[in-house]
Amino acid sequence: MDQKSTIFDRIYQSLASVKLSLFLFGALAATSIVGTLIPQESTVEQRLREYGPKLSAIIELLDFADMYHSWWFKVLLGLLTVNLIVCSFRRLPQTLTLLRAGNQTMDPARLEKMRHHARVQLPVPLAASQKLLAALLGRRYSCQWQERENGWQAVAEKGRISRLGVYFVHLGVLFILGGALVGSIFGFRGFVTIPEHGTVDRIFIGGKHRALPLGFAIRCDKFTVDFYETGAPKEFRSDVSIIEQGDLVEQAAILVNDPLTFKGITFYQATYGSEPSDIMLQVKDLKTGEGRRLEVPFRETVMIPGTKDRLVVMDYAENVGNHGPALFIAAAREHQQPASAWILVKQPEFHGNRIGDLVVTVEGLQNSFYTGLQVKKDPGIWVIYAGFSLMLLSMLVALYGSHRRVWLLLDQASGGTKISLGGHSSKHEARFGREFTKLTQDIGDLSANRETHV
Amino acid sequence: MSSSLLLSLVTFVYLVAALAYGTGWLFRRSVLSRGAAWVSWLGVGLHGAGMLVRWVESYRMGFGHAPLSNFYESLVFGAWAVVLIYLCMEARYGSRELGVFPLSLAFLTMAYASFSPNVESKIQPLIPALKSNWLIAHVITCFLGYAGFAVACGLGILYLLRGPSKHPDNPGSGIRARIPSTQILDELMYQNVVFGFLLLTVGIITGSVWANSAWGSYWSWDPKETWSLITWLVYALLLHARLVRGWHGRKIAWVSIIGFGCVIFTYLGVNFLLSGLHSYAR
Numbered sequence: 001m002d003q004k005s006t007i008f009d010r011i012y013q014s015l016a017s018v019k020l021s022l023f024l025f026g027a028l029a030a031t032s033i034v035g036t037l038i039p040q041e042s043t044v045e046q047r048l049r050e051y052g053p054k055l056s057a058i059i060e061l062l063d064f065a066d067m068y069h070s071w072w073f074k075v076l077l078g079l080l081t082v083n084l085i086v087c088s089f090r091r092l093p094q095t096l097t098l099l100r101a102g103n104q105t106m107d108p109a110r111l112e113k114m115r116h117h118a119r120v121q122l123p124v125p126l127a128a129s130q131k132l133l134a135a136l137l138g139r140r141y142s143c144q145w146q147e148r149e150n151g152w153q154a155v156a157e158k159g160r161i162s163r164l165g166v167y168f169v170h171l172g173v174l175f176i177l178g179g180a181l182v183g184s185i186f187g188f189r190g191f192v193t194i195p196e197h198g199t200v201d202r203i204f205i206g207g208k209h210r211a212l213p214l215g216f217a218i219r220c221d222k223f224t225v226d227f228y229e230t231g232a233p234k235e236f237r238s239d240v241s242i243i244e245q246g247d248l249v250e251q252a253a254i255l256v257n258d259p260l261t262f263k264g265i266t267f268y269q270a271t272y273g274s275e276p277s278d279i280m281l282q283v284k285d286l287k288t289g290e291g292r293r294l295e296v297p298f299r300e301t302v303m304i305p306g307t308k309d310r311l312v313v314m315d316y317a318e319n320v321g322n323h324g325p326a327l328f329i330a331a332a333r334e335h336q337q338p339a340s341a342w343i344l345v346k347q348p349e350f351h352g353n354r355i356g357d358l359v360v361t362v363e364g365l366q367n368s369f370y371t372g373l374q375v376k377k378d379p380g381i382w383v384i385y386a387g388f389s390l391m392l393l394s395m396l397v398a399l400y401g402s403h404r405r406v407w408l409l410l411d412q413a414s415g416g417t418k419i420s421l422g423g424h425s426s427k428h429e430a431r432f433g434r435e436f437t438k439l440t441q442d443i444g445d446l447s448a449n450r451e452t453h454v
Numbered sequence: 455m456s457s458s459l460l461l462s463l464v465t466f467v468y469l470v471a472a473l474a475y476g477t478g479w480l481f482r483r484s485v486l487s488r489g490a491a492w493v494s495w496l497g498v499g500l501h502g503a504g505m506l507v508r509w510v511e512s513y514r515m516g517f518g519h520a521p522l523s524n525f526y527e528s529l530v531f532g533a534w535a536v537v538l539i540y541l542c543m544e545a546r547y548g549s550r551e552l553g554v555f556p557l558s559l560a561f562l563t564m565a566y567a568s569f570s571p572n573v574e575s576k577i578q579p580l581i582p583a584l585k586s587n588w589l590i591a592h593v594i595t596c597f598l599g600y601a602g603f604a605v606a607c608g609l610g611i612l613y614l615l616r617g618p619s620k621h622p623d624n625p626g627s628g629i630r631a632r633i634p635s636t637q638i639l640d641e642l643m644y645q646n647v648v649f650g651f652l653l654l655t656v657g658i659i660t661g662s663v664w665a666n667s668a669w670g671s672y673w674s675w676d677p678k679e680t681w682s683l684i685t686w687l688v689y690a691l692l693l694h695a696r697l698v699r700g701w702h703g704r705k706i707a708w709v710s711i712i713g714f715g716c717v718i719f720t721y722l723g724v725n726f727l728l729s730g731l732h733s734y735a736r
Contacts, residue, residue: 018694018698018699019699021694022691022694022695022699025687025688025690025691025694026687026691028687029683029684029687029688029691029716032680032683032684032687033684035675035680036677036680036681036724036728037728040675068675068680180673189670189671228517228579230578230579232578232579232581233581233582234579234581234582235582235585236582255582256582256583256585256668257582257583257585257586257664257667257668258667259667259670266670268668268669268670269582270669270670374669374670375670376670376671381666381672384672385663388659388662388663391655391659392655392656392659395652395655396652399648399651399652399693400648430641
């Protein structure tokens with residue numbers, strides 16, 4: 001039983017040690033470098049080409065290509081979290097003890113040993129001196145007075161909170177890590193492209209593999225891109241409408257740095273592009289001589305009316321073989337092998353505008369923009385922002401504040417009151433030294449006659 | 455007066471100040487050091503005015519934005535921050551012995567920004583990703599932090615130069631004797647790291663909030679982000695080691711130098727050697 005408890009003790013001790021914190025800071029910093037040198041989320045083939053089989057094997061083994069989500073990086077982060085919690089809990093009682101330590105009785109010998117100490121004689125009776133001092137100190141510190149035999153003692157202090165600052169910094173870090181966890185469990189990140197005038201009610205998560213219904217629809221009314229005279233982009237803007245159960249509920253513009261949030265889901269302007277729309281084709285069968293006009297939406301398979309033949313416009317190119325824009329069209333005719341060809345848009349007489357026995361002419365074609373939106377839901381973001389604020393404010397207090405204390409002993413003496421004082425500061429000794437000297441002078445100035453030893 | 459003329463003038467003002475600090479320090483002529491301090495304050499004033507004029511000029515060109523948007527502007531602001539932080543430290547501690555180092559750094563940075571063919575100094579319009587009020591807060595806090603770390607690193611190098619830890623208070627003669635006492639160096643180093651750490655924290659947080667509104671992600675492990683975190687971790691290590699484990703002197707000096715190496719990599723290495731979302735900072 002004893003054996004066991006010592007093992008647990010040891011584990012607890014090392015989890016609570018600042019040595020472990022230092023190690024984890026160093027380890028996280030050092031390993032993080034690896035992920036900035038090896039491109040993250042590359043493919044296996046890319047890595048084999050770049051690093052060869054041996055290095056690639058190591059990269060696969062240690063998950064270096066998705067390092068920040070690898071099990072061992074998560075273990076390091078987890079250890080840091082545990083270390084931070086355990087360490088804070090172990091040290092908190094000591095801090096609280098330190099905060100209470102001011103209440104103990106003070107003797108002149110201990111005051112003399114303090115780094116900052118002084119003695120002042122006031123030619124004022126004890127009771128009057130105590131009143132004067134209480135008024136003076138009360139303006140600068142929070143004080144506790146206690147009567148003793150033939151005298152008084154007091155503790156004056158300031159900046160108690162600075163000793164607790166570090167715990168709030170750590171709490172802030174926990175908020176941030178917790179917020180990230182909440183976001184990764186209850187949130188999602190996705191992507192959607194919407195053609196101008198198009199409407200979507202679902203987005204794609206994890207690289208087009210999973211569709212997620214939004215519960216409402218979003219329509220892209222207009223996409224605009226502006227350029228400066230230099231040719232650099234000036235503004236990307238999607239004007240969108242939110243439609244819920246057939247009703248238009250909101251209209252807004254989405255710009256870079258100005259996203260739109262609806263029902264906790266936020267849409268960010270991410271990319272844009274253009275694609276053909278309003279494609280009107282004339283399809284003539286060379287065998288039968290029959291010609292038909294039909295409208296074909298981009299990348300959607302349609303039946304040629306009156307036949308069992310299918311047609312799909314698979315791709316669009318600005319310039320094919322210096323003959324201008326062209327559509328790549330595939331046709332699957334009844335009882336025939338599927339075939340495909342590039343059909344030139346601007347040169348309807350071109351002899352190659354045919355797929356098997358079908359002669360295709362493009363009679364109408366528009367180019368319209370589509371907008372690419374990053375879609376995100378992150379219920380953890382407010383926890384993270386709370387963590388940010390808490391961490392910053394308490395860092396200020398922890399690093400720039402200091403717990404300053406002055407102990408005073410007042411004794412009745414012939415012709416007045418003898419005052420001994422000693423001071424201590426948790427940090428910033430030099431600054432406190434000046435404060436202490438000033439205080440001693442001000443106490444002496446309470447009467448004209450003074451005698452000071454600093 | 456145009457901003458580029460003002461900023462070129464500032465470059466030479468810093469050179470004069472650095473030379474005056476240097477000679478005043480080596481030959482113990484306090485008149486020179488005092489003069490150097492005045493010249494430096496003049497330089498900082500002109501430098502600030504130069505950045506403001508550049509801001510106004512960008513509005514005249516029709517796409518006004520704070521002069522904090524590209525590599526040139528960040529170099530100019532960084533040099534200004536280093537001198538300003540040094541002068542505040544000098545005013546607070548009343549020692550003018552170290553001015554030659556920050557002023558030389560500022561002079562070299564300004565000279566590189568103004569005269570290197572690799573640095574584009576024209577005022578350019580903002581691309582959409584940079585059009586945000588977070589730009590000003592993010593860049594100012596980051597570079598003030600970097601400047602604090604730069605000063606701390608300089609102090610760390612001086613600490614190591616001053617001599618082996620066995621005789622910290624007996625530096626002997628020569629140039630070593632001109633370096634302030636190890637206690638002062640240690641204290642100033644710590645103060646600058648604390649300042650830098652706070653500002654870097656604000657810089658990372660503002661960057662994170664900004665990224666969240668621009669790209670929908672407050673943290674993407676982009677190389678710039680990751681290197682800023684690495685830098686933050688190194689200084690977090692320094693602070694914990696000093697405040698809890700009682701590290702002082704040489705150890706702290708070394709960590710402070712390593713930390714500034716990370717700062718330099720975050721600022722320059724990431725842009726020139728790695729690729730990522732911060733590519734406009736080239």
